[in-house]
Each structure stands twice: as C-alpha cells, then as structure tokens.
Amino acid sequence: MSLDDSGYSGLVLEKISSSNAKVGDIISVKRNEEEYVGVLMPRSQVGSDSFHIIIKIETGYNVGIKMHQDSEIQKIKTGKKKRTIMSKEEADQRDLPTASILSTGGTIASKVDYQTGAVNPALSAQDLYDTVPELKNYANVHAKVIMSVLSENIQPKDWTKIAKSVASEIKSGTDGVVIAHGTDTLGSTSAALSFALQDLPIPVVLVGSQRSSDRPSSDAAMNLIGAINLATRANAAEVLVLMHAETGDNYLHAHRGTRVRKLHTSRRDAFQSVNDYPLFRVTEQDIEEIHPPKHRRDKDRKLILKPKFEEKVALVKTHPSIDGSIINHLVESSYRGIVIEGTGLGHTPNRLHSSIKKAIDAGLVVVMSSQCVFGRVNMNVYRSGVELLDIGVVPCEDMLPETTLVKLMWVLANTKNQEAARELLLKPLAGEIDMRSEESEYVSSLGGS
Amino acid sequence: MSLDDSGYSGLVLEKISSSNAKVGDIISVKRNEEEYVGVLMPRSQVGSDSFHIIIKIETGYNVGIKMHQDSEIQKIKTGKKKRTIMSKEEADQRDLPTASILSTGGTIASKVDYQTGAVNPALSAQDLYDTVPELKNYANVHAKVIMSVLSENIQPKDWTKIAKSVASEIKSGTDGVVIAHGTDTLGSTSAALSFALQDLPIPVVLVGSQRSSDRPSSDAAMNLIGAINLATRANAAEVLVLMHAETGDNYLHAHRGTRVRKLHTSRRDAFQSVNDYPLFRVTEQDIEEIHPPKHRRDKDRKLILKPKFEEKVALVKTHPSIDGSIINHLVESSYRGIVIEGTGLGHTPNRLHSSIKKAIDAGLVVVMSSQCVFGRVNMNVYRSGVELLDIGVVPCEDMLPETTLVKLMWVLANTKNQEAARELLLKPLAGEIDMRSEESEYVSSLGGS
Numbered sequence: 001m002s003l004d005d006s007g008y009s010g011l012v013l014e015k016i017s018s019s020n021a022k023v024g025d026i027i028s029v030k031r032n033e034e035e036y037v038g039v040l041m042p043r044s045q046v047g048s049d050s051f052h053i054i055i056k057i058e059t060g061y062n063v064g065i066k067m068h069q070d071s072e073i074q075k076i077k078t079g080k081k082k083r084t085i086m087s088k089e090e091a092d093q094r095d096l097p098t099a100s101i102l103s104t105g106g107t108i109a110s111k112v113d114y115q116t117g118a119v120n121p122a123l124s125a126q127d128l129y130d131t132v133p134e135l136k137n138y139a140n141v142h143a144k145v146i147m148s149v150l151s152e153n154i155q156p157k158d159w160t161k162i163a164k165s166v167a168s169e170i171k172s173g174t175d176g177v178v179i180a181h182g183t184d185t186l187g188s189t190s191a192a193l194s195f196a197l198q199d200l201p202i203p204v205v206l207v208g209s210q211r212s213s214d215r216p217s218s219d220a221a222m223n224l225i226g227a228i229n230l231a232t233r234a235n236a237a238e239v240l241v242l243m244h245a246e247t248g249d250n251y252l253h254a255h256r257g258t259r260v261r262k263l264h265t266s267r268r269d270a271f272q273s274v275n276d277y278p279l280f281r282v283t284e285q286d287i288e289e290i291h292p293p294k295h296r297r298d299k300d301r302k303l304i305l306k307p308k309f310e311e312k313v314a315l316v317k318t319h320p321s322i323d324g325s326i327i328n329h330l331v332e333s334s335y336r337g338i339v340i341e342g343t344g345l346g347h348t349p350n351r352l353h354s355s356i357k358k359a360i361d362a363g364l365v366v367v368m369s370s371q372c373v374f375g376r377v378n379m380n381v382y383r384s385g386v387e388l389l390d391i392g393v394v395p396c397e398d399m400l401p402e403t404t405l406v407k408l409m410w411v412l413a414n415t416k417n418q419e420a421a422r423e424l425l426l427k428p429l430a431g432e433i434d435m436r437s438e439e440s441e442y443v444s445s446l447g448g449s
Numbered sequence: 450m451s452l453d454d455s456g457y458s459g460l461v462l463e464k465i466s467s468s469n470a471k472v473g474d475i476i477s478v479k480r481n482e483e484e485y486v487g488v489l490m491p492r493s494q495v496g497s498d499s500f501h502i503i504i505k506i507e508t509g510y511n512v513g514i515k516m517h518q519d520s521e522i523q524k525i526k527t528g529k530k531k532r533t534i535m536s537k538e539e540a541d542q543r544d545l546p547t548a549s550i551l552s553t554g555g556t557i558a559s560k561v562d563y564q565t566g567a568v569n570p571a572l573s574a575q576d577l578y579d580t581v582p583e584l585k586n587y588a589n590v591h592a593k594v595i596m597s598v599l600s601e602n603i604q605p606k607d608w609t610k611i612a613k614s615v616a617s618e619i620k621s622g623t624d625g626v627v628i629a630h631g632t633d634t635l636g637s638t639s640a641a642l643s644f645a646l647q648d649l650p651i652p653v654v655l656v657g658s659q660r661s662s663d664r665p666s667s668d669a670a671m672n673l674i675g676a677i678n679l680a681t682r683a684n685a686a687e688v689l690v691l692m693h694a695e696t697g698d699n700y701l702h703a704h705r706g707t708r709v710r711k712l713h714t715s716r717r718d719a720f721q722s723v724n725d726y727p728l729f730r731v732t733e734q735d736i737e738e739i740h741p742p743k744h745r746r747d748k749d750r751k752l753i754l755k756p757k758f759e760e761k762v763a764l765v766k767t768h769p770s771i772d773g774s775i776i777n778h779l780v781e782s783s784y785r786g787i788v789i790e791g792t793g794l795g796h797t798p799n800r801l802h803s804s805i806k807k808a809i810d811a812g813l814v815v816v817m818s819s820q821c822v823f824g825r826v827n828m829n830v831y832r833s834g835v836e837l838l839d840i841g842v843v844p845c846e847d848m849l850p851e852t853t854l855v856k857l858m859w860v861l862a863n864t865k866n867q868e869a870a871r872e873l874l875l876k877p878l879a880g881e882i883d884m885r886s887e888e889s890e891y892v893s894s895l896g897g898s
Contacts, residue, residue, distance in 0.1 A: 152796040152833055155769055184792035188769050247888075265794050265824030267888050314775075317766040317790065319854055320604055320637050326763075329778045341766065343633035345714050347601040373822065375714030384601055405768055439696075439716050443892035 012053050015073045016040070024079025029053060031071040036063065039079060097175040097232035099139040101224075102165050104158070104189075105149040106182025108209040108220050132221045139232045142174070151182025151189070151208075156309035156409055159192035163307040166197060166204055170303050176203050176231025180224070183208040183262055183270070186241060190257035191406040192309065194239040194430035201301040204239045205231040206257070210268045219244050219268045226252045226282045234280060236293035237301065239430070242282060244268040254280035256293075258403045258432035261373065263443075274374055275398045275437045294431055310336055310412035315405045317341040317371055318348045324355030331358065337365040337408045337421075340393070341401045346370055346377035347384045353391060360392040365421045367394040367408055369401040374442050394422050398437045407432060461502050464522045465489070473528030478502060480520040485512065488528060546624040546681035548588040550673075551614050553607070553638075554597040555631025557658040557669050581670045588681045591623070600631025600638070600657075605758035605858055608641035612756040615646060615653055619752050625652050625680025629673070632657040632711055632719070635690060639706035640855040641758065643688040643879035650750040653688045654680040655706070659717045668693050668717045675701045675731045683729060685742035686750065688879070691731060693717040703729035705742075707852045707881035710822065712892075723823055724847045724886045743880050759785055759861035764854045766790040766820055767797045773804030780807060786814040786857045786870075789842070790850045795819055795826035796833045802840060809841040814870045816843040816857055818850040823891050843871050847886045856881060 008016060021027045021040055029036045038055030052064040053073070065071075135141050146165045147158060162179065169177050181189055190206045197204060207227035209220035227242045234240075239257030246269050255273045264270035277291040295301075312335045316326060330338055338359060342348045346368040348356070360366055368388065370377050376398040379385030389395065396404045407425060415421045428434065457465060470476045470489055478485045487504030501513040502522070514520075584590050595614045596607060611628065618626050630638055639655045646653060656676035658669035676691045683689075688706030695718050704722045713719035726740040744750075761784045765775060779787055787808060791797045795817040797805070809815050817837065819826050825847040828834030838844065845853045856874060864870045877883065 150796070150831060150833055152767070152792045153798050153800075155798070159769075182793075184796055185769055262793065262821050263823055264888070264891055265819050265821045265826065267824065267891060270821065270824070311770050313770055315766060315768040315771075317764060318601070319764040319851070320608075320634055321760050321762055321854070321858065322764075325782060326775070326778070329775070333774060343601045344631075344711065347599070347633055349602050349604070351602070370714050372711050372714045372719065374712055375716065375719070377714065382599060384599060402768070405770070409770065439713070442713055442716060 012067050019073040019075050021075040025075050026077040028074045029065050036065055097139050099141050099176050099228050099232050100169040100174045101143040101178045103145045103180045104147050106151050106208055107212045108180045132224050138228050151185040154185050156311050160307040163196035167305045178227040178231050179206045181206050181208050187260050188402050188406055190239050190241045191403040194257040195410040196307045198304040199301050200237040201299050203231050203234050203236050206241045222249055230282055234287050235297050237295040237297050238293050243271040252282040253278035256431045258430050274400050275441050308413035309409040313337040313409045315339045324352050327355035327359055331362050336412050339405045340368050341371045342368050345381050346379045350384055357391045365418055367396050369396045369404045397433050399433045403432050461516050468522040468524050470524040474524050475526040477523045478514050485514055546588050548590050548625050548677050548681050549618040549623045550592040550627045552594045552629045555600050555657055556661045557629045581673050587677050600634040603634050605760050609756040612645035616754045627676045627680050628655045630655050630657050636709050637851050637855055639688050639690045640852040643706040644859040645756045647753040648750050649686040650748045652680050652683050652685050655690045671698055679731055683736050684746050686744040686746050687742050692720040701731040702727035705880045707879050723849050724890050757862035758858040762786040762858045764788045773801050776804035776808055780811050785861050788854045789817050790820045791817050794830055795828045806840045814867055816845050818845045818853045846882050848882045852881050
C-alpha cells in the first residue's frame with residue numbers, strides 16, 4: 001500500500017513522508033513530553049482530516065493522535081511485509097468449493113474514523129478478505145464490492161442491483177453467495193432478495209456484524225467464516241441471514257430471509273427469527289439443521305429473477321395521536337400501497353377508517369400487520385378489525401411488518417390491480433407467511449422461573 | 450337484571466317476554482326439528498340485532514341462535530337468584546384493604562357479540578365485579594366505569610381523564626387503584642400515567658386480558674385478582690402493568706409502567722419488560738419482589754397531578770422507501786414534536802436529514818428511538834448518527850419508542866421551548882430512561898442451547 005492509498009493528507013502526510021515510514025511500520029510520534037509508539041495504520045478515506053495520525057498501540061487498540069507543526073515522527077522498525085492473497089488461479093486449483101462475497105457496506109466492511117469516532121464503510125472486498133485470512137481455508141473466494149453504503153440508506157433500487165449481482169454470480173457457477181451488509185436494514189434486504197430470487201439453486205447468505213472488525217469484540221470474522229461455510233456447504237437453497245445466536249463466540253443462527261428481525265440495538269445476538277425457528281445452527285466445525293429449509297441445493301435448478309420493486313409504498317405505524325391526515329397525504333402523493341403497522345391483532349384507531357376507505361377507493365392496496373412483532377394478525381376477533389376487513393384492508397397473517405412492506409413493493413411491481421395484488425400478497429412464496437405458524441414460536445421473557 | 454337491561458329487542462325480546470323467562474333461567478329454544486337448551490344470557494349492548502338469542506349450553510360455551518317467527522321459547526327452570534354484591538356499607542365493615550377499579554373498556558371488560566363473532570366493550574364495572582366474585586375475599590372493591598372503549602381508540606385526552614380519576618380515588622383514601630384497560634395500547638396509557646401521576650402514595654395497577662371473560666381460556670379473572678392484590682398489598686408506589694408471565698395460570702409479572710410492551714398479538718404472556726426487569730412476580734398466594742420499585746408505599750405522600758399532553762406529536766417509523774415529505778407534512782400541519790423510530794443505534798436514511806433539520810429550525814422537537822425495541826440509542830458510533838446529533842435530534846437513550854412518544858407529548862405540554870423540552874426529555878422521571886441499563890436485559894432467543 002503506497003502512502004497515497006493510506007488516506008493521509010496535508011501536514012500528517014508531510015510528516016510521514018519525511019520520516020520515510022510506510023503503513024505497517026512501527027513508528028514513534030513525539031511532541032513536548034509525550035510519546036506514542038505503535039504500528040502506522042491506514043486512514044479511513046471518508047471524513048479524514050489533515051491533523052490526525054492513527055497508530056495501533058501495544059494493547060491492540062488504535063489511537064488517533066493530533067499532529068502539530070512541532071510533532072515529530074520517527075520510524076523505529078520496518079513492518080512485516082503485507083500479507084498477499086493467493087492469485088485467483090492459485091486458489092481455483094485447490095479442491096475447495098467456490099464462494100462469492102458481494103460487499104454492500106455496513107459495519108462488517110467498515111473502519112472507525114478516529115477523527116469523529118464514527119464508523120464509515122471504507123473497506124474494499126480485498127480488505128475484507130485480508131482481514132479474515134482463514135477464509136481461504138474454507139473456499140475459493142471471489143470478492144466484489146457492489147456498493148458501499150451504511151444499510152440505513154439502502155433503497156429498493158439497491159435491492160434490484162444486489163439481486164442482479166447475485167444472479168450473475170450464480171450464472172458463473174459459484175457454490176454459494178455471501179452478501180456483506182449493514183445490520184440496520186439487513187432483514188429488509190434479505191426479504192427483498194427472497195422474493196426477487198426464486199427457485200434458487202444454491203444458498204444466498206446475508207451477513208453483517210454488530211461490532212466493526214478493528215474492535216476486539218468484533219463478530220465480523222466468525223460471522224463471515226460461518227457465512228462462507230453455510231453458503232458453500234449447507235443443503236439448502238434459500239436466502240438466509242447468519243448472525244451470532246448468543247453473546248459468546250460459540251454458535252451462529254441462520255434465519256430464513258423473510259422471518260428475521262434486528263431486535264436489539266447493540267448485542268451480537270440481536271437478530272432473531274420471528275414466528276419461525278432458525279434453520280441452521282453453525283459452529284466453526286459444524287452446520288446443524290434445526291428446522292428444514294423449503295428448498296434443497298440443486299445446481300441444476302434454474303433461477304427465476306424478478307428484481308423489480310415499486311418504491312411508492314409506505315409503512316405507517318399507528319399511535320395514540322395519529323390522525324387520518326397522514327393517510328390522506330400518501331394518497332395525494334400518488335402512493336400505490338400502504339402497510340399499516342396496527343396494534344394488537346390488527347387494529348387502528350377508528351378515526352382512521354374513513355381515510356383508509358378513501359385510500360382503497362382511490363386504488364391503493366392497504367395491508368395490515370402488527371406492531372406487536374410476534375404473533376398473527378386476526379381481524380375477525382374485534383369489531384374494529386371486522387370493520388377494516390369490510391373496507392378492504394388485507395390482513396397479512398403472521399408476516400413481519402418489514403417483510404410485508406417489502407412484499408407489497410414487490411407485488412405492486414408484478415401485478416396490475418388490487419385483486420391480483422391481494423391474492424399474491426397472501427400467497428406463500430418464500431416462507432414469509434404461514435397459516436399454521438404457532439404461538440410457541442416466541443422469545444422467552446426475562447425474570448422467568 | 451330486568452329484561453330491558455338484558456340487551457334484547459324486537460322479535461327476540463317479544464318471544465322472551467311471552468315465555469316469562471328472565472336472564473339466568475334455563476330455557477329451550479325450538480324451531481322445526483332443532484332444540485337448544487341452556488341458560489338465557491344477557492345480550493351485549495353494542496351491535497346487537499333483533500334476531501339472535503344467546504344461551505349458555507351445558508359445555509359452558511355460549512351460542513347465538515337466530516330467531517324466526519315460528520321459533521318457540523319455553524322456560525324450563527327458574528335460574529338461581531342472581532348473586533348480589535355486598536352493599537358498600539357491608540363491605541367497608543370487613544377488615545380488608547380498599548381498592549378502586551376504574552374500567553376503561555377493552556377485552557377484560559368485554560363480551561363476545563354473537564352476531565358478528567367480534568368482541569365489544571360492554572361490561573359494566575358491576576358486571577366485571579360480578580364475573581369474578583372472589584374479588585371480595587381480597588379487598589373492598591369500589592368499581593367505576595370511566596369510559597368504555599377498545600384501547601386502539603384511546604387518545605391523549607383519555608389519559609388526562611384517567612389520571613384525574615385516579616387522583617380522585619387517591620384523594621378518597623383508597624389503598625390501591627386498578628385500571629382495567631384494553632391491551633392494544635395498555636403500555637402507552639401506563640407510560641402516560643407514570644408521567645401524569647408523580648409522587649404516588651400507592652400503587653396504580655393497569656390490567657388487561659388477552660382472552661375475553663366468557664371464553665374458557667380467559668386470563669381476565671386471574672389478572673384482575675392479582676391486580677387487586679398487588680394494588681392493595683405491594684410495597685410500591687408506582688404505575689405498574691400486571692399480566693400473565695407464562696402461558697399457564699401459574700404466575701403474573703408486574704412491569705414498570707414506562708418499560709412494558711405488548712410483544713405478541715395473542716399469547717397471554719404477550720407483555721414483557723424492555724430494557725428492565727419485571728418488578729414483581731404475583732401468584733394467587735404471594736407477591737414476590739424481583740427488582741426494587743423506585744418508590745415505596747406511603748399514604749402520607751402528596752400526589753402531584755400533571756395530566757396534560759400535547760396532541761400534536763407524531764411517531765414516524767423509518768423504512769427503506771421513506772422520504773422527507775412525511776416530515777415536511779408534519780411541519781406544515783403544525784406539529785410540535787416528532788419521535789423518529791429509526792434503525793439500529795438511531796439512524797435514518799440520510800435523504801431525510803434536510804427535512805429533519807427544517808423541522809428543528811421550525812421549532813419542533815425531534816427525538817430518536819430505535820425500532821429494534823431492545824437496547825439503547827447511541828448516535829456517536831456511525832457517521833449518520835453523528836450528523837443527526839449535529840442537526841439537533843435528541844437521542845432518547847434506552848427509552849421505548851412508545852414511551853418516548855408519550856413522554857414527548859407530556860414534555861411539550863409542560864415546557865416552553867426546545868431547550869427546556871430536551872432537558873426534561875432526558876431527565877429520568879419514572880424509570881423510563883436509564884444511563885446504565887444493561888444489555889443483559891434482553892429476551893432469550895428461540896432454538897438456543
């Protein structure tokens with residue numbers, strides 16, 4: 001890596017250059033009475049300034065040191081030669097399955113910006129691979145960066161792009177596809193791919209990390225290795241999400257792409273299956289099937305790609321101060337569909353009913369899911385539910401609200417009218433809806449016996 | 450109960466009257482070859498028609514039978530005399546604590562409408578008491594109906610009304626207040642009361658049921674008895690929510706009013722504490738403290754009543770197709786505050802940032818919570834969070850989104866400007882926010898070891 005690639009500029013770059021130090025070398029940084037010694041690290045490209053230098057100190061932590069005109073940098077020792085990855089030809093000769101890693105950004109592909117302390121998506125696929133050299137023991141990995149965004153910014157058009165990239169990897173004959181993705185909207189992208197990629201021949205595994213790879217507690221390496229293993233070896237052909245299943249580094253869970261939700265902001269086991277069981281339990285040694293996948297691996301199966309999504313679909317969560325104007329606003333803004341995240345079994349305040357009726361009369365598809373997260377919508381139990389059914393609201397059974405939104409976007413891009421949309425919405429396509437899922441599929445409460 | 454109170458009308462009332470049968474009598478209903486025998490039940494007032502009669506058959510189930518001109522009703526046996534409740538004077542003479550039950554509606558105070566099969570809030574406080582006669586063994590109960598609505602229709606002005614009713618019961622010297630409430634928005638009302646009723650001398654216990662009291666699997670009786678026990682005997686003075694803690698009838702959990710959420714549409718143990726432990730475990734025999742309450746019972750403590758809520762506050766859950774127009778719409782509609790339910794640690798798509806900035810510049814208070822449900826907002830980790838903080842978004846730590854909405858409504862009714870609102874929002878008032886809550890306060894995943 002040349003100094004220009006290191007990401008430094010201005011004063012810092014000047015000082016580094018005159019010390020002849022390169023990234024990877026051990027250097028000392030002195031000013032007045034203070035001295036820091038450590039390995040010179042590359043600077044994240046996004047948001048870098050010209051005043052801070054990053055070194056990895058003996059404890060393993062990276063620190064950012066502000067440089068002044070009178071700061072001194074001294075090279076103490078030349079760093080070890082940078083580890084190089086096998087060439088594609090060398091790798092392909094080994095008797096290992098082939099895996100494709102598509103990087104979209106997110107923590108699993110990010111570095112800390114030591115100026116702001118914030119994390120930016122800055123790691124290339126090469127870096128990703130380099131961070132976890134063990135990968136080459138499990139598969140011949142072909143890595144590609146297809147975008148570099150934090151997942152809160154992922155939009156339906158990005159799902160289209162990812163789906164097309166996966167299709168192209170499958171066409172090239174890979175044994176499994178891994179998608180590195182931010183965790184914030186991982187569940188939505190996995191749902192989108194579940195609808196866009198039908199009749200998959202091989203597994204497509206989405207993976208993220210809750211702690212970035214330059215932090216000691218990172219889950220990135222274990223999740224990534226597990227994902228490569230699962231994608232190339234599991235006897236399944238579905239879209240899966242693989243993340244830590246508990247706080248230790250003992251095992252991971254592979255969840256069905258349409259049934260998974262981030263349920264905690266920071267824990268490594270934040271992802272849980274909702275109204276369904278995880279499909280696989282993955283350890284370093286083993287892939288154990290917990291619950292049967294819908295489709296088995298079959299490289300002869302012909303992928304059907306349906307990558308379009310209608311963007312004019314909104315999700316509205318009801319709350320005690322909501323009024324009908326928000327629904328009216330969406331109708332006036334030419335939306336084509338609305339997912340209502342209602343309360344309990346699928347209710348809204350009855351003061352919304354007339355706006356919802358107007359929306360349906362105007363041609364929108366309005367569907368109901370529940371903000372309870374777990375359980376099934378049942379609009380026949382209470383009068384307010386019955387009224388909404390009469391108006392024409394579609395009850396989305398046990399589908400997650402986030403999955404319902406994604407499915408409605410996909411359905412509206414693939415149907416012509418309300419009736420066809422309703423029918424397709426309620427038809428199980430990728431394990432997203434089940435007339436028979438049971439109440440037992442629920443997390444355990446705290447403080448239990 | 451006279452026949453007029455029975456809720457019947459038209460043809461059915463005519464037929465019942467001419468048979469001389471009264472509610473509670475055993476009757477037979479015949480037409481052609483069919484005959485039904487059972488106890489004549491009162492008819493739910495809401496949505497009743499003139500064509501159906503309800504009888505409780507031998508199995509314990511209620512059935513609705515359509516009456517025709519040629520249907521015949523015969524009285525077979527006079528029912529047992531209707532159980533009467535002790536007079537207030539009789540009751541007060543016994544050596545039992547005094548409890549107030551305020552009924553607001555919901556399943557716990559509802560009956561099935563056998564015409565539509567839907568459940569309506571139709572039970573009076575008297576009925577409620579009558580349904581669970583064991584209540585009189587635990588306390589002298591004073592029951593009042595203060596409203597009769599399914600909880601999806603509860604609005605901020607209803608919280609004001611409930612808070613004032615509680616204050617008036619406390620003034621009258623009661624030992625504990627129980628509020629029967631629908632489960633859909635029980636967590637929002639409990640949060641609202643937690644802010645509106647400060648320095649409580651006694652416990653205020655909200656209770657609901659997931660199955661109505663005329664169904665065999667109803668949780669209504671156990672929850673109500675537990676609530677009376679908890680309200681009159683627990684050494685606490687907070688707003689609590691008491692519901693089943695598991696699917697059996699073994700024990701209940703009392704959750705802090707600001708920390709509880711309905712996490713399942715139908716299970717009896719749907720309610721769980723979020724980012725906190727339940728405070729009490731309640732069985733028929735015992736009240737066990739799991740986690741210390743913030744305040745202990747002290748009938749000399751002077752209640753401070755602050756029952757106002759600003760209604761012009763909205764909750765917006767972000768999703769992959771959201772755009773800034775929804776925020777703009779709220780600003781144009783003179784909203785005063787917005788709770789954003791962002792992703793992960795507290796992010797929104799960056800295409801919303803300019804609309805959020807405009808909202809804050811226009812004087813709105815915009816706060817951030819997470820749709821993950823569990824965990825803490827931390828906007829210093831990623832660039833998008835840092836940018837939102839710079840714009841002036843208030844990070845609401847580990848507060849539930851629903852509680853954050855309620856608190857913002859309460860704060861805006863009690864402060865004059867953005868800065869004062871921000872300060873009050875982040876100040877812990879009723880256990881709703883904690884700088885030290887831990888990641889261990891999380892539900893267990895399915896499929897674990």
